[in-house]
Amino acid sequence: MSQETESTGNPIANPDPSVLDRLRFARQDVAAKLPPLRGQRIAYLLVSPFFVLFGLFLAFPVVYTLYLSFFEWQSVGQGNLFWIDFGPFHVTVPRIAELQFVGLSNYTRLLGDGLFWQSMFNTTYILLIQVPIMIGLALALAVALNASFVRFKGLFRTAIALPISANIVAYSTVFLLLFNEQFGFVNYLLSQVGVSPIAWLTSEFWARKTIIAAVTWRWIGYNMIILLAGLQNVPQQLYEAAEIDGAGRWEKFRYVTLPQLRPVLLFVVVLSTIGTFKLFAEPYVITGGGPTNATITIVQYIYRQAFVHWNLGYASALTVIFVALVSVISIAQIRIGGDD
């Protein structure tokens, strides 16, 4: 029979190409209409490892921190929270910690905690000086390196961006010695121009400046690269049009570059603000939070409460406030910067 049909040119066994094409389109149509059915199982397979870890190590801890902030931590958990018997095997979920409910007292406590407010003040102080200086320098560098007459751009950019690769604690340690009062390089340079040694690490005023210098050094190149990419997206015609209108260097920067760069600039400001708000390693290594707590930051204080004094519940309350502040700041910046 098959012999026969083939020889008689049965359209199914021996279809002409146009029919095959039409069939394929029909199949694609069906595939396009039914992606949920064919995709579901494989999609869950692809997604589930991520979400198991995401739920366990990200979503749960976020919720648990909030929970913990209403308790005082007693000890590592004893025994099990619950266990489920599946016949051949069972799943036990241990108690994470022994806790004592304290209501809102962690939150009322922080209101009167002088050192917490000191850490808030320090962080804000560092932030308000560091972020404008760093963004200003990064912007100036980006504009300079974007100028058409500058040669060896790649080389300069590389040199300035090099600190991006420096490990945070390692570079902080280098700065600790760089700003050493007796034999640090900075005081040596100052002595060459007749400035007497500055107590970079032991004076309240200068210790904060040391931290600011360190953070600025580490992140200037990072911000410069983002700004440089933003500058390269500014349409050249805008500059040409401005030139025809007789705009000078400053006018072109003020009326073309800045408005065009606004979203990128805003992004960089938000990123840097949050970054500096989370400052920990630099003060931990360079000043240890001193002198007399002049450089202790919020995260450092949370660390101290949690892992030096073991007030884990209280430290969780501090964390909740800290995260709320970070969110408010970034939303506010986007609001202010976004409105025209």
Next chain:
Amino acid sequence: MREQRRKDAVWMFLTYAFILTMVVVMLIPLYWMIVAATLPQQEFIEFPPRLIPGTAFLDNFAALQERMNYVLTIWNSVFIAVVYTVLSLLLCSMAGFAFAKYEFRFKEPLFYSILATLVLPIQLLVIPLFLMMSQVGWTDTFRAIILPWLANPIGIFLMRQNMRSIPDALLESARMDGASELQIFYRIALPAMRSSLAALAIILFLFQWDLFLYPLVILEDPGNYTIPVALAGLEGTQRIYYDQIMVATTLAIIPMAILFLVLQKQFVSGILAGSLKE
């Protein structure tokens, strides 16, 4: 006209002066670190400081290695960062592919739950993670350092964005040719994502490489220390050996700096990719 040309020349001079000053400022700490690492301690702390590198690097290194097993520390850091990067790349690209190319239930809420965590500072997680790890007896282990950060929100977000650019027709024709969905993922989607994967690899590696607060809390045995934790401990000892400390920081910074020089393009695209998340 002449006036204009003079102004231009002054401007050019100022621009170059500014760039060169900044370049020097950026390089001084690194240069000075190398000088300090290559001088014996007594020569290093004299005033005025020496400005030319010496030859004592290996002696200083031997002294450092005698005091603590710094080679092991470097190995720990590299091992953790590499294992983390590879595993996280795999997880993020798998999940990112699913979000880009399949329809499934709860897709939207799951994706928004990831977006919500993008803005959370990771410091938020240290206390609960420490308690969880203590409970299951995982403190002082590498898995405690690696596992919690594998499901990286930036990673999945980037992979989803980039995988959307893979044409559906390409996947469909592979299906026609009888490829299974998993084959489509690793034969077509992954190779097409090579440059995005490289950029993400840099982001992930640097994230783990710079992680400090969390390992500081989790790791106890010096034999398990990563570079940041070991360095922070070095500084805290009573008599401070600056030469040894600078050897340690040099070994932490210079190989990464060389890596940066070699893979600069990937670093830059990593930074820009990470900055696109808003």
